[in-house]
Amino acid sequence: MAANEKLREKISHLPHKPGIYKFFDDEGIIYVGKAIDIRKRVSSYFNRSAQHNKKTLKLISKIKDIEFTIVDTEADAFLLENNLIKQYQPKYNILLKDGKTYPYICIVNERFPRVISTRNKINDGSRYFGPYPSGTTMHIVLDLIRTLYPLRTCTYNLSPENIAAGKFKVCLEYHIGNCKGPCEDLVDETTYNQYIAQIKNILSGNLSIAKNYFKERMAEAAADYQYEQAHRYKQKLDLLEDYQAKSTVVSNTLSNIDVFSITSNEKCAFVNYLKVMNGSIIQTQSLELHKKLDESDEELLASVIVQLRHEFESTSREIITNIELSLPLDNITITQPQIGDKRKLLNLSMKNAMYLRKEREGRQEQNKSLGEQRELRVLETLKKDLRLTELPRQIECFDNSNFQGDNPVASMVCFKNGKPSKKDYRHFHIKSVVGPNDFESMYEVVTRRYRRLIEEKQPLPQLIIIDGGKGQLSFAVQALKDLNLWGQIAIVGIAKRLEEIFYPGDKLPLYIDKKSESLKLIQRLRNEAHRFAITFHRSRRDAGTLKTELTEVKGIGPSTADALLQKFRSVKKLKELTLTELTAEVGQRKAQILYDYFHNAEGPSS
Structure with a gap:
């Protein structure tokens, strides 16, 4: 049974219940979704292909297995989907963040509590406020609190017994006025806890209690003619007013x-x-x-x-x-x-x-503009270095590939505006050349490429690069002459060993500065053409090996070998098929022959 048929069979047994579904490829979960009706939702991926966009079709093409979980309600499905996305981070689901932890302000569960920042919540009875979207935001609030209230920052165990025993001494924070000295019992616990209660209100968004406290202290100090102290309370009140002014949006009646x-x-x-x-x-x-x-x-x-x-x-x-x-x-x-x-x-x-x-969007446009400027600069440099008459906006590079004369192939890669244009890449089977003759092969593929462009009235490139020395370049030039294109397109060859650039008819090569952007662009074209040719040659060679191997199996003819070759490409994939799956492809008799052949101890290796 083909993979698609197995999926459809599985879908037909999915429940008409709310829940979540998971799509898998060969490596793991690639998508998690929710549904009021699991079967209807999953079926829609496979039954409405004409309505899907390219991204969804790509997802569907990768699905190898489906799992589901039934829940009681749509709300449960929504929450479960969210948890699974965060847990597995599937490739095709939207992910909100990259695993970072948000900062909190923590009032530590201890006598004379400290107020600290943390990114780890611990279930120890401490009170956590947040999380804050950034450390900067959190520190603004934390600095406000530390300016308003003199809190301890030490980690001493300030138990009544330790304080009574005189185990601790006040530090610099006390002497500069940032702490009231609870370690030497210089502030009572009730007053300190008043500060903590006000801090909790501020962190909860309720500033009125703290503001009233400072107003009352300011009035008391002024009534006692303690004007410096009253001024200090006034400064704290102003800090709160300023903080609230920056935070208040429209109305105090809006809450939560x-x-x-x-x-x-x-x-x-x-x-x-x-x-x-x-x-x-x-x-x-x-x-x-x-x-x-x-x-x-x-x-x-x-x-x-x-x-x-x-x-x-x-x-x-x-x-x-x-x-x-x-x-x-x-x-x-x-x-x-x-x-x-x-x-x-x-x-x-x-x-x-x-x-x-x-x-x-502005940043993207700016980056795009900078990229276009860089591309234009590289092409201008290339034009100058190669002494071209026009800007090489379209460059095509050719390369041959064969292995001991077998399966000769060639490739052509195309760069437009300095970037690969993969839709314009082309492979060539060498048809008219017998044996390993790179010169004649180059003549054939250049002829075929530009004859077709002429016939289809397609635009010609401004520059052709031949991966090879003088010999291959001269045969490519002859192909252009025979097509009456000589003089219309610039053409050069590049030799691998010393990165020499050859011009038609010139005895001496051109050497471009090794650090030049134009040489790096030529090297990119050459390397891409070589990669493209090698990949094609290898697949063709492997396919030929598979076909030969299959046709040697008694009872398997060339047409069956061709059909299996076109679909599965390798012996390894054929060996992984079950007898039932092979039967669906070639019928019961041939399937049994192949199954016995692949699973015989003397059969082919994978």
Whole structure:
């Protein structure tokens, strides 16, 4: 049974249930998807091929096996899909990040708690806030806290017994005013824990309690004529006001909302996420996603929402988006506001997404422009070095390949604007030359190539490069003369040993600077032509060996050998077929002959 038939057989037994499905190639999982009806969804890949784009067709061509998992609801399928994508990172699924860990601010579970940064969450009773989208964002908040509150940074065990025993002494942090000295019992635990409670509120997005605290302390100090102390409280209050002014978006009435917006082009999507608490943005993230299967904005944003809410540990029950979206998540409201404070918030998110898009597209255009400038510079250098009359925007390079005179072949590679144009590459079977004659072979392939371009009225190259010395170059020149193309196309030869460039009729070669960009381009063309020729020659030689081997098997004729050769290409792949699979290809009698031959101890090696 052919591989495609085996898959269809497997699909016919898939359940009409919600769940996830996994596609495998020979190496592992290549795609994970979700479905309300697993069988209908998986069948659609194979039954609607005319509706699929090239990327999806490529995915389908690589599928060798299918597995599935049934779940109770569509919501469960959505979450399971997300977890499996993160676990396996399949080639054809969108991946949001490259495995990095986000930073947190941690209030350590200890007496006189420290406030530290970390990227590792440990289940030790400590309180974690975040994650933050970047270390820079996290440090801005952490520096604010350390400026507002005098907290310890040492790792001493400040138990009552240790402090009473006088085990510790205050350090420089105490003397410069950054710590109140809990190690020598210079601050009581109640006051210290007041600081910690206010820090927790600030990190949760609620600045009002801390602001009121500093206002009260400032008023008390002023009433006692302690104006320097009152000024210090005023400075801390100003810091909080400034931080809130930068964070507040539209209204203090907005609380615990997730905002997502998306914009996209043909290749990429750009997403912005804002998390709002008490009218302030406490987390923000912008992402560029490279499309794998031409996914829609709805598909991409749905995946992003689930993953980012998980990464940033969001518990918000309200999501604002700029496109209509249906997510199978319980107790979650999704809206697209048109007016009011929520619309202003959405507009802000959309501005961030659009800014990222313009910045990345601008960078791509700039890189493209720089690349075009470099290509033009290389071609101008090549024109100057080879003394050409026109810019060689299309260059074609020829190479021959044979093994002890057997299976002579040739290749032609084409570069346009300094880059490989693989759709214009050509292989040639040598037809008119008997034996290992590279000169006559070169004459044949050059003649065939440019006779065809003339007949099809295709544009001719500005430069031809012959991989070989004077002999092969002279036969290529003769081919151009016989086609009446001599003088219309520049032609040179390159000898491998000393990278000598030969001109028709010149006795002495040209030596181009070894570091020259133009020589490197010629070498790229030569090496690519050689690779292309060798690969073709090897496949033809292997195919000839396989055909000879098969026709030596009694009961297997040339037509059967040709059919198997065309489909499987190697003895190894034929040996891997089961008797049933061979029968589907050549019938029961011949299948049995081949199966016995391949699995006999004296049969061919793989």
